Amino acid sequence: MTRIAVIEKEKCHPMACGGYLCIRVCPVNRTGQDCIVKGEDTKASINTEFCTGCGICPKKCPFDAIHIVNLPEALEKDPIHRYGENGFHLYSLPTPMFGKVVGVLGVNGIGKSTAIKILAGVMNPNLGKEKEDEAGYDELIRYFKGTEAQNFFEKVRDGKIRISYKPQQVELIPKSFNGNVRELLSKVDEKGSMEEIADLLDLREFLETDISKISGGELQRVAIAATVLKDANMYIFDEPTSFLDIKQRIKVSKFIRKLADEDTAVIVVEHDLIILDFMADLVNIMYGEKGAYGIVSLPKPTKAGINVFLEGYLKEDNIRFRDSQIKFSPRQAGKDVEKPALISWKGISKRMGDFHLSAEQGELKKRDVCGILGENGIGKTTFARILAGVVEKDSGEMDDTIKVSYKPQYLESESEEPVASYLQDAVVKFENQLIRPLNLNNLFDKKLSELSGGELQKVSIARCLSQDADLYLLDEPSAYLDVEQRLLISKIMRDIMEVNLKSCLVVDHDLLFIDYLSDDIIVFDGEPAKHGEVKGPFPMSDGMNSFLSGLNITMRRDAESNRPRINKPESQMDRKQKSEGKLYYS
Ligand code: SF4
Ligand code: SF4
Numbered sequence: 001m002t003r004i005a006v007i008e009k010e011k012c013h014p015m016a017c018g019g020y021l022c023i024r025v026c027p028v029n030r031t032g033q034d035c036i037v038k039g040e041d042t043k044a045s046i047n048t049e050f051c052t053g054c055g056i057c058p059k060k061c062p063f064d065a066i067h068i069v070n071l072p073e074a075l076e077k078d079p080i081h082r083y084g085e086n087g088f089h090l091y092s093l094p095t096p097m098f099g100k101v102v103g104v105l106g107v108n109g110i111g112k113s114t115a116i117k118i119l120a121g122v123m124n125p126n127l128g129k130e131k132e133d134e135a136g137y138d139e140l141i142r143y144f145k146g147t148e149a150q151n152f153f154e155k156v157r158d159g160k161i162r163i164s165y166k167p168q169q170v171e172l173i174p175k176s177f178n179g180n181v182r183e184l185l186s187k188v189d190e191k192g193s194m195e196e197i198a199d200l201l202d203l204r205e206f207l208e209t210d211i212s213k214i215s216g217g218e219l220q221r222v223a224i225a226a227t228v229l230k231d232a233n234m235y236i237f238d239e240p241t242s243f244l245d246i247k248q249r250i251k252v253s254k255f256i257r258k259l260a261d262e263d264t265a266v267i268v269v270e271h272d273l274i275i276l277d278f279m280a281d282l283v284n285i286m287y288g289e290k291g292a293y294g295i296v297s298l299p300k301p302t303k304a305g306i307n308v309f310l311e312g313y314l315k316e317d318n319i320r321f322r323d324s325q326i327k328f329s330p331r332q333a334g335k336d337v338e339k340p341a342l343i344s345w346k347g348i349s350k351r352m353g354d355f356h357l358s359a360e361q362g363e364l365k366k367r368d369v370c371g372i373l374g375e376n377g378i379g380k381t382t383f384a385r386i387l388a389g390v391v392e393k394d395s396g397e398m399d400d401t402i403k404v405s406y407k408p409q410y411l412e413s414e415s416e417e418p419v420a421s422y423l424q425d426a427v428v429k430f431e432n433q434l435i436r437p438l439n440l441n442n443l444f445d446k447k448l449s450e451l452s453g454g455e456l457q458k459v460s461i462a463r464c465l466s467q468d469a470d471l472y473l474l475d476e477p478s479a480y481l482d483v484e485q486r487l488l489i490s491k492i493m494r495d496i497m498e499v500n501l502k503s504c505l506v507v508d509h510d511l512l513f514i515d516y517l518s519d520d521i522i523v524f525d526g527e528p529a530k531h532g533e534v535k536g537p538f539p540m541s542d543g544m545n546s547f548l549s550g551l552n553i554t555m556r557r558d559a560e561s562n563r564p565r566i567n568k569p570e571s572q573m574d575r576k577q578k579s580e581g582k583l584y585y586s
Pocket of ligand 1: 007011012020061063064065066
């Protein structure tokens, strides 16, 4: 059996564990052999030749930095890429296919971005050797002999495949480009189709705006436009819908779908399962062990692939990659027990520059988790801030005696404060409900400014939920989190509201996440940047019906997994549901 030892270097703190605790407890070291040693970077380093796989050091390390993994037998080969000694191992790659959109689905830290960077040619794999020893195309072709990937890399080597790639972190674009949107797109426009793409992706209104001044959603669309303006026959998109609202997500999905034809292959990494389902023909599931190793499954039809992912079990390989199944329960209308009221409002009006927000009559109940749906720029955050008392309303009635804890949409922290002190309240009050399930102890020694997007999101959610308040407002808590983390957060939020008799408002664009966590729904109608109308809260199915009518789509539940799916436009189900006026099957 092949065994790998991985040490997550950023988690290894040799002094904080009492001075190389792993070295002291390793039975092989105790016999005098150098199984675990102090590495040149001062972190622990494991020599796999000596390691017996006894499993003691991963259990003892207080920071969860060590993984000793017995690999499935099929993996008794060198990895495609290894991040240095005791680093993450990647064992296979997704399969690009001409005429198809191939999705890549997996949790964070499982190697998705590494895999597609290798496919995109922006990162050279080292076939498990030292970092400097990067493999050329001929070596890669030999490594993949007899597989689809051999064919693929031969074509790349011979210039028959030209690749264009949209990286994950679009927020870094303004750091590397000075100028407006038009200037950026003109620079990369190899096809001469900038005007057409600008219309298709709704860029017209901000073409002359400086790149540093546009919003996250606008930046995402500019990055997608820049990718497709390159003359390529394979397009790779790493998380193309982050920062986009649902209307834009659907628009972008349709746009990406249309790119795939018999001469063009498309690969997409996406965490929004409803959108991935809508956009992709096939999916590759990535599994393994977070931070340790990643494997890519063979491609599967999207519907089946997503269900396999939710189940956590690959039947053909007999591999269970998650202990438990992710389940969606059918909703039971009218089963709710009557809940006491928390806050009500009536006829709220607020003008901010050219934008006007109005809210009809509405009421939130205690123990309620209420989802908020609507486009970007339509006043969701403003309404949340009015309820929070951070923004004053112009007119209308509101019970303003409640205390509100708020997590904003954009999280940026330059603070030097350590996570442990920032999360003091959560440690004292919610050790079992927040700190442990979200694995936040591992971040305690880090400063807020050192956290990744996903880490900062989890820390901010925990901080918000641990404050003493009646109502918790969370704006886009799903951003930067993978599917498993999103569903875990949903469960945590629901439990905390239920046990502590509190209420929660969640603004988010991931419909599956909203479906999973919400008791009811507030819908925002109107026109972005001009006016917004707050409607509801409605029961889930009424709210979704009202929201979907503005998008011209219908949704049903998957018979096998019960997860919500968008019907293919003009399919039998789509037409049936539209004729019945039931746009959402709950
Ligand atoms: Fe200490 Fe864990 Fe690092 Fe070993 S891996 S030195 S136990 S922090
Ligand atoms: Fe030592 Fe390997 Fe056991 Fe860790 S798993 S204590 S490195 S023998």
